[in-house]
Amino acid sequence: MSTPRRFLRSLRGRLARPAATALIGVAALAALAPPPAAQAAEPPAFAAAMAEFDRALGGDEAAVELAAERLGRLSAAEPTDPVLRAYAGAATALRARTTMLPWKKMRHAEDGLALLDKALAQLAAAHDAPLYRGVPASLEARFTAATTFLAMPSMFNRQARGQKLLDEVSGSPLLEGAPLPFKGAVWLRAGQEALKAEDKTAARAWFGKIAASNAPQAAQAQARLKDL
Numbered sequence: 481m482s483t484p485r486r487f488l489r490s491l492r493g494r495l496a497r498p499a500a501t502a503l504i505g506v507a508a509l510a511a512l513a514p515p516p517a518a519q520a521a522e523p524p525a526f527a528a529a530m531a532e533f534d535r536a537l538g539g540d541e542a543a544v545e546l547a548a549e550r551l552g553r554l555s556a557a558e559p560t561d562p563v564l565r566a567y568a569g570a571a572t573a574l575r576a577r578t579t580m581l582p583w584k585k586m587r588h589a590e591d592g593l594a595l596l597d598k599a600l601a602q603l604a605a606a607h608d609a610p611l612y613r614g615v616p617a618s619l620e621a622r623f624t625a626a627t628t629f630l631a632m633p634s635m636f637n638r639q640a641r642g643q644k645l646l647d648e649v650s651g652s653p654l655l656e657g658a659p660l661p662f663k664g665a666v667w668l669r670a671g672q673e674a675l676k677a678e679d680k681t682a683a684r685a686w687f688g689k690i691a692a693s694n695a696p697q698a699a700q701a702q703a704r705l706k707d708l
Contacts, residue, residue: 569595664695
């Protein structure tokens, strides 16, 4: 099989499935209103953009372009906001699954990764405070980047960095005070990655933590535990 065809199949599958599975836990969080002083975008605009993003992750290809456009506009209007830039990057990367042309897939993926890199470079101590929906901005930006990196084909060489970011988020003391849906999403992803690494002990621990917490992902975790 030619290299373009291998890339096309790999990128289509990896961006359409694993990234969606991981990120949907973040995108589907309840729209908890942050303190007015911490808002970097009007709540209705952010909620509308995230609704499109959620639909895109669910497989609605028509929503991918709209999500990328809306999140891109919000990020451009608030260039100091790492969370908006991270989501804009994730949505841009998802655009790779909307075209059959390998060079366009590559361009969308690389553009999305570049935005995620910029979002991560922006993070500072001030971003440890909650920004959207009660989630610390530093955790939400890192988790969004981690799940996207981990879903990329190996040719992009992002798996190691994605795992490092996931470890930082799952081991952060800030996670304890985050909303339960976000914590459940992080723990679920950590368990999934442990399974991929064939570390069943760690996977059981993560899935067990979700089940014991009654997070929204509890049913998924319990199903995973039955298979272990």
